[in-house]
Amino acid sequence: MELVAIVIVLAIFEYQFFSIKVGLARGKYDIKAPANSGHEIFDRYYRVHQNTLEQLIVFIPAITIYGYFGNPTYAAGLGVIYLIGRIIYFMGYVSDPAKRGTGFIVGFLPTVIMVVAGLVSAVMDLLAVSI
DSSP states (O other): OHHHHHHHHHHHHHHHHHHHHHHHHHHHTTOOTTOOOSSHHHHHHHHHHHHHHHHHHHHHHHHHHHHHHSOHHHHHHHHHHHHHHHHHHHHHHHHOGGGOHHHHHHHHHHHHHHHHHHHHHHHHHHHHHHO
16 A cells, blocks of 8 residues: 555645646736636646646545555556646646646546446455455
């Protein structure tokens, strides 16, 4: 599970990096708090940050459950793919929102795989104990 923990911490660092980029864009494009829009480029940074938060809500439990009940090495590997997908998403969305699709899919699919694999692994553990 150590690898899973490392990947989760890296995901949190990645999210914090996106947060910093939003703050810098807020200053650069003079977006006063509490506004969360006002300049197209700022809006892109903000949406990357918010979408990443939305994905983390599923990613962190998925990697934890699959890592615990399934295979922590595979879970960590899928987690690394998720991290790479979020970077691709960030770069694509900030440059042109129409280019966000590839990064989204690269980050989303590992999470879906881990949700399903975590459920299957937990059910198999439960059935093995019950028999």
